[in-house]
Amino acid sequence: MSGPQRPAPGPDERPADDVHPGDDAPDLAAPDFHAPDLAAPDLAAPDLDAPDLHAPDPVTPAPGADAEPPAAEQPAPAAPAPRRRRRDPLAAALIGVLTLLLGFAFAVQVRTTGTGEDYSTLREEDLVRILDDLDAREDRLREQIADQRAALRELNSSDSQSEAALQEARERAEALGILNGTVAAQGPGLIMTVRDPEGRVRVADLLDAVQELRGAGAETMQIDGVRVGVSTAVTGEPGQLRIDGTAVQSPYEIRVIGSPQDLQTAMNIPGGVVDRVGRQGGSVDIEQSPTVLVDALRQLDRPQYAQPDTDDGN
Known part of the structure; x- marks a missing residue:
């Protein structure tokens, strides 16, 4: 017990001639130089206990040798660290969401509690005034709702009237377009083919055909691709007729929309268009x-x- 208590002579007090090469006494009597190596077993412990299959077998250091393994022989850090880093953002996000939810619930609870406490501390006159204000506000809201509903009904009514007016105007425009020839039309009617092999059909014959068809109820017609309107003019000489300045040739195709039976009856009356064209050497197919x-x-x-x-x- 007395040996360890005796202070060892310092390195400056030992004579230079007492130091011999290979003498181990300085290493044992000078713990200040090797105390960090012997007192740091934590650095070597992971190497001895790590289950890494690639780590080298532990080597027992020789007496007097440095217990710390070379830095090149230390194994790489354990693999679970990256997994902990991957879990950290998820955990932080969950913690943040929970914190927000708890804060919102706490704020709602505080607001509700505070409102109840405010009302509980009010006087009866104040409560009556608050109720009166709420009733007045409810009445104003009901009036606003009624006004909005009335405005909505008025808009619907005006929209309906406007839509009806637009529909009527659209129908009238379409009817006028059909009559004056600015709109295409389709419907039941006749397809007449007037053949004039001798070139003897006159302007009057085509005009009579147009007038008789109109008298029988024809709504619209075209002759050889030329639309017939109110101001249509038939000009030219027999065999060289023109309709509104456009030359037409036999056989003349007349497309007419109206009652098929009435139109055909008007064409076949004695002395009508069919008879006159036949007397001039032509024919009419209906x-x-x-x-x-x-x-x-x-x-x-x-x-x-x-x-x-x-x-x-x-």
């Missing part, structure tokens, strides 16, 4: 069809002098 397409269009004539009457009668 075919009734449930669907006749009249797709030739006319350019709308703009009036030069006439203007719409805007006077309301006053």
Whole structure:
């Protein structure tokens, strides 16, 4: 017990001639130099206990040798560390969400509790005033709702009237377009083919055909791809006829929309178009069809002098 208590002579107090090469006494008597190596078993412990299959077998250090293994022989850090880093963001996100939920619940609880405490501390007159304010606010809201509903009904009514007016105007425009030839039309009617092998059909014959068809109820028609309108003009000489300036040739195809039976009866009356064309060496073939397409269009004539009457009668 007395040996360890005796202070060892310092390195400066030992004579230089007492130091011999290979003498182990300085190593045993000078723990200050090797104390960090012997007192740090934590560095070598992971190497001895690590289950890494690639780690080298532990080597027992020789007496007096340094117990710390070389830095090159130390194994790499354990693999679970990256997995902990991958779990950290998820855990942080979960903690953040839970914190927000708890904070929201706490705020709602505090607000509810505070409101109840505020009302519980009010006087009866204050509570009555608050109830009156709430009733007045409810009445104002009910009035606003009623006004909005009335406005909605008015808008629906005006929209319905506007839609009806637009629909009526659209139908009238379509009817006028069919009559003046600016809109294509289809419907039941006749397909007439007038053959004039001798070139003797006159302008009057085509005009009579147009007038008789109109008198029988024809709504719209076209002759050889030329739409017939109110101001249609037939000109030229027999065999060289023109309709609104467009030359037409035999056989003349007339497409007309109307009652097929009435139209055919008008064409076959004695002394009518069929008889006159036959006396001139021609012929007329009439075919009734449930669907006749009249797709030739006319350019709308703009009036030069006439203007719409805007006077309301006053």
